[in-house]
Amino acid sequence: MAMQTTAIQEDKGNGIFHKAMNSESKPVWIPGPVIIGAGPSGLAVAACLKERGVPFLILEKERCIGSLWTLKTYNSLQLHLPKETCKLPHMPFPPEVPAYPTKQQFISYLEAYAKHFAIEPMFRQEVQSAIYDARMGFWRVQSNESEFLCRWFIVATGENAEPVLPNIEGISDFKGSLIHTSRFKDGADFTGQKVLVVGCGNSGMEISLDLCNNDAQVSLAVRDKLHILPREVLGRSTFSLSMWLLNWFPVKLVDWFLLICSQLILGDTQKMGIRRPKIGPLEQKNSTGKTPVLDVGAFSKIKSGKIKVVCGVQRFTASGAEFVDGHVENFDSVILATGYRSTVTSWLKEDNFFNENDGYPRNPFPDNWKGKNGLYSVGFTRRGLLGSSIDAHRVAEDIARQWNCETKHLRIES
Structure with missing residues (x-):
């Protein structure tokens, strides 16, 4: 028995669907793939599909x-990597944009990208569930407003969907201001305050620098070992130089070179209370996904004593925190630079492709992009925007091959 559906009209000029809903609540049939998420990953795969003549629909919450x-980002944010490695497919950054674009320059680039490829997402569409209907052979995607049916389903919500809030004893007892970095905007809001930043990844380091530059007293809580590298070595991006060296030398040798350069440029981080892991930064990235910190000036503030490194938080008190070494301090504000997590498994009703523990594809890069029954992922590589672009090309090519050879004329009777 055929299911009644509402049609989505395809605009042949731009490959975007326009809803033609009637008054009844019926599933909406999408001839091409449904993409979840209108961030860089979603835009990248949409552009790649567009270049191959495959129509699509993007849902964005x-x-x-x-x-x-x-x-959810702070005003002083800049890309950690040079723009050449952060461009999306088929469109470079404008030449006037500096090597490390600012937050606003990157947002403007995304807006120009969407306009260039005529990508028009459906906004305020939060996916509540997505399940493959084996009987029908299609995905059923339920948003807060509509249900969609599609042959291909692309998860492009990215690795940073939801803030991680640590479960530290007494955190609810703290009477000062306590926010996650997703709510932090400008260090000027904390001028004159005594601020504790919990977490020392790139965000924690950069927010500490922003606070310091705005005359806050900053303490940076460092619980785990981590690698800090200079953003540039010998006038070149550390990342770009690393990728070039890996074409010729093994990871361990490149790591050795990076650590020698870091020692010469930054000095001994352990003297400042920041211990390095036993394995090198690239080897650690490959094995655990943990990204080294690329220093943009925070470490010089640490060496000068303007940013104070403290050990991990044992528990919070009403007026501050007790640290694992036993000392207690009072703070006006606490900023949690504790990262984000994927939330895919909370709404994707599928237990083979994505790992329910961390919300990442079970298969690591480069085999992370394709699941079963027309399920794909973009942007879960732990390799930033470059990884998203690689995924986008692979996914679009695979779907385009099927679209052109098998299902271009598929229709569901309404």
Whole structure:
């Protein structure tokens, strides 16, 4: 028995679907893939599909594209890597944009990218469930407003969907201001305050620098070992130089070179209370996904004593924190630079492709992009925007091959 559906009209000019809903609540049939997320990953795969003539629909839960960048990042943020490694497929950054674009420059690039490829997501469409209907041979995607049916389903929500809030004893007892970095905007809001930053990844380091530059007293809680590298070595991006060296030398040798350069440029981080892991930064990235910190000036503030490194937090008190070494301090504000997590497994009703423990594809890069029954992922490589672009090309090519050879004329009777 055929299921009644509402049609989505395809605009042949731009490959975007326009809803033609009637008054009844019926599933909406999408001839091409449904993409979840209008961040860089979703835009990248949409552009690659567009270049191959495959129509698509993007569902985005927020009101804008690039919502993480637009709504949940601090004003002083810059790309950690040079723009050549962060461009999306088929469109470079404008030549006037500097080597390390600012937050606003990157948002403007995303907006120009969407306009260039005529990508028009459906906003405020939060996916509540997505399940493959084996009887029908299609995905059923339920949002807060509609249900969609599609042959291909692309998860492009990225690795940073939801803030991670640590379960530290007494955290609810703290009477000062306590926020996650997703709500931090500007260090000027904390001028004159005594602030504890919990977490020492790139965000924690950069927010500490922003606070310090705005005359806050900053303490940076460092619990785990980590690698800090200079953003540039010999006038070249550390990342770009590393990728070039890996074409010729093994990871361990490149790691050795990076650590020697770091020692010469930054000095001994352990003297400042920041211990390095036993394995090198690239080897650690490959094995655990943990990204080394690329220093943009925070470490010089640490060496000068303007940013104080403290050990991990044991518990919070009403007025501050007790640290694992036993000392207690009072703080006006606490900023949790504790990262984000994927939330895919909370709504994707599938237990083979994505790992329910961390929300990442079970198969690591480069085999992370394709599951079964037309399920794909973009942006879960732990390799930033470059990884998203690699995924986008692979996914679009695979779907385009099927679209052109098998299902271009598929129709569901309404």
